[in-house]
Amino acid sequence: MKHWIDRCVLGFWQDKEMRLEAAHLLDLADAVLEEQLPLRTPFLGLGLAQWFEGVLQKESLSYQIQGGFPDSERVCYFLSKNSDDFEQVREGxxxxxxxxxxxxxxxxxxxxxxxxxxxxxxxxxxxxxxxxxxxxxxxxxxxxxxxxxxxxxxxxxxxxxxxxVHGELHLSEDPGEELRITVASSRIDAIVASSFKAARGVVQEWINQGKVKRNDLMISRADLEVKSGDIISCRGQGRLRLLDDSETRKGRIAWTIIIYRTQKR
Structure with a gap:
């Protein structure tokens, strides 16, 4: 198959497994460009979805995003050269x-x-x-x-x-709890420790055990910087969404977060 999309964009991914997943997405996009047929991706977590959407916006591909729920975090991308073709994949x-x-x-x-x-x-x-x-x-x-x-x-x-499921959804949604936390830095270990009231050493162990994800991507570095809009999940503890941050008078960072004690994904 001809590579319509430059594979240099795969350099974004350092993890071999993630690079393979991203390459598969590029293969799907290439197939749409080559064969002019609509296709659907697998379900993507937030991190992979954001990367893929950035790639699509540089190409001449139309896309729709669906996850089945009004506020889905894991979503599929429906790809087509012609936006009129989306009816064929709507039931995906x-x-x-x-x-x-x-x-x-x-x-x-x-x-x-x-x-x-x-x-x-x-x-x-x-x-x-x-x-x-x-x-x-x-x-x-x-x-x-x-x-x-x-x-x-x-x-x-x-x-x-x-x-x-037939008819209207009747979800029992966890509205979450809005909190304000203050931390010395916006490192992910500091955010997780403050949010879940855990020692930094314990958070490091969670990270080593593969329990902590940012935007549905497993992290390996405790010093990873976070930003507004990130979703951080910690297996066994819950998840949180970062809303906005500001600097306090004492030079610390105040974050407004929403914390969910129940696991969603």
């Missing part, structure tokens, strides 16, 4: 509702995601996982929906019922 995402058959067992995010991965599914096929009034709602690529409706029967130790 399916929403499934998952309900525990045991009224005394509440489903959790980790049970849902773990059971899906246990079925051999890649993370890129799965979007956001939202709590619902009676269970959970999961966004998936449409081609695996029928398989899940037939084969997905357990999440953790809970027996489950899986159905397609």
């Amino acid at each position: 995402i399916a929403l499934l509702t998952v309900v525990s058959l045991d009224p005394h067992v509440d489903l959790e995010h980790r049970q849902i995601l773990g059971s899906l991965m246990g079925l051999g599914l890649k993370r890129e096929l799965i979007g956001d996982i939202h709590p619902e009034i009676q269970g959970m709602i999961v966004a998936v690529v449409s081609e695996i929906a029928d398989y899940l409706l037939q084969e997905w029967r357990k999440a953790g130790r809970a027996n489950i019922r899986v159905e397609r």
Whole structure:
């Protein structure tokens, strides 16, 4: 296949695995340019999505973004040379509702995601996982929906019922808690430590264990600088969104954040 898009943009990614994912996205974009057919990407986390959108804006490709929910954090890009073709890919995402058959067992995010991965599914096929009034709602690529409706029967130790979502969504959204924290610097370890009231040494261990992500990308450096709009998640603790920052009279940095104690993705 001809490379329509300059592969030099892959130099942005230092991590080999992320570079491979990014190269796959460029292959999809090249296929659209070459074959003039609309295509859909897998679900992308915020960091990869922001990079890919920057690439698309430099090319003559139309795109739409969908994740299945009004405020999706994991999204798919629908690509086309002609914006009129988007009707062909509009049904590329399916929403499934998952309900525990045991009224005394509440489903959790980790049970849902773990059971899906246990079925051999890649993370890129799965979007956001939202709590619902009676269970959970999961966004998936449409081609695996029928398989899940037939084969997905357990999440953790809970027996489950899986159905397609019909009609209006009834999400039980965690509104989060708005807080103001002050830190000596905007390093990610300082932000996480202050937000989750943990020692910096503990946060370093979380980072070493691969528990901390910024914009859905795992981080390896405690001194990584953050910016407004970043979403930081810490497995087992929750996630937070950085809103804005300002300098205090004592030269420290005050951040306004929204912290979510429940895991969303």
